[in-house]
Amino acid sequence: DAMVIQNPRYQVTQFGKPVTLSCSQTLNHNVMYWYQQKSSQAPKLLFHYYDKDFNNEADTPDNFQSRRPNTSFCFLDIRSPGLGDAAMYLCATSRDERAGGQIRNEQFFGPGTRLTVL
Amino acid sequence: AQSVTQLDSQVPVFEEAPVELRCNYSSSVSVYLFWYVQYPNQGLQLLLKYLSGSTLVKGINGFEAEFNKSQTSFHLRKPSVHISDTAEYFCAVTRRNSGNTPLVFGKGTRLSVIA
Numbered sequence: 001d002a003m004v005i006q007n008p009r010y011q012v013t014q015f016g017k018p019v020t021l022s023c024s025q026t027l028n029h030n031v032m033y034w035y036q037q038k039s040s041q042a043p044k045l046l047f048h049y050y051d052k053d054f055n056n057e058a059d060t061p062d063n064f065q066s067r068r069p070n071t072s073f074c075f076l077d078i079r080s081p082g083l084g085d086a087a088m089y090l091c092a093t094s095r096d097e098r099a100g101g102q103i104r105n106e107q108f109f110g111p112g113t114r115l116t117v118l
Numbered sequence: 119a120q121s122v123t124q125l126d127s128q129v130p131v132f133e134e135a136p137v138e139l140r141c142n143y144s145s146s147v148s149v150y151l152f153w154y155v156q157y158p159n160q161g162l163q164l165l166l167k168y169l170s171g172s173t174l175v176k177g178i179n180g181f182e183a184e185f186n187k188s189q190t191s192f193h194l195r196k197p198s199v200h201i202s203d204t205a206e207y208f209c210a211v212t213r214r215n216s217g218n219t220p221l222v223f224g225k226g227t228r229l230s231v232i233a
Binding site: 042 | 159164225
């Protein structure tokens with residue numbers, strides 16, 4: 001089945017130690033997103049790739065970076081994790097396609113990676 | 119810019135009772151509307167979406183929602199809930215006809231179904 005895969009599902013890192021989270025998709029979608037979700041809060045968009053074009057949200061800290069080496073993979077790099085970066089990180093994908101003159105933006109989410117910072 | 123308000127942060131309901139989770143949105147342009155469900159330690163799963171056409175939208179797991187443009191609402195309903203419906207529910211909005219405009223989420227409503 002086509003899907004969005006995130007690895008690892010659980011990640012523990014130390015304060016200040018760089019960490020990379022991985023997302024892959026078999027949907028062949030051209031848009032990929034990274035969200036941060038803290039406990040009991042809504043997902044907050046960090047950035048997204050539209051094809052190869054990187055779009056950073058204005059309030060995303062510089063500590064967060066992303067790479068998309070090809071259509072299928074996207075990585076979230078946290079250069080110096082702080083205690084406040086502990087959260088669930090969700091990857092999502094969508095296809096920008098026209099159907100009947102409308103653009104659809106349904107997003108498909110992966111299961112998430114729960115990051116713990118010690 | 120768009121915004122979403124989910125009026126109830128928590129909704130407890132007895133099993134087999136009906137439930138309504140409320141969602142209101144604000145936007146100066148036409149929008150698409152979505153409801154997502156999130157089970158503990160999992161990602162978001164799409165329940166249903168309104169893109170155009172009939173204002174009553176049916177989704178998975180017996181849920182439905184009605185788009186009301188005049189009241190800028192998109193409330194989620196289920197006539198009879200099950201224990202397995204216990205989860206967090208998020209309403210979301212995005213601009214119509216803008217392929218890569220990100221979703222704007224509400225803060226979520228935690229549905230607790232009581233046996």
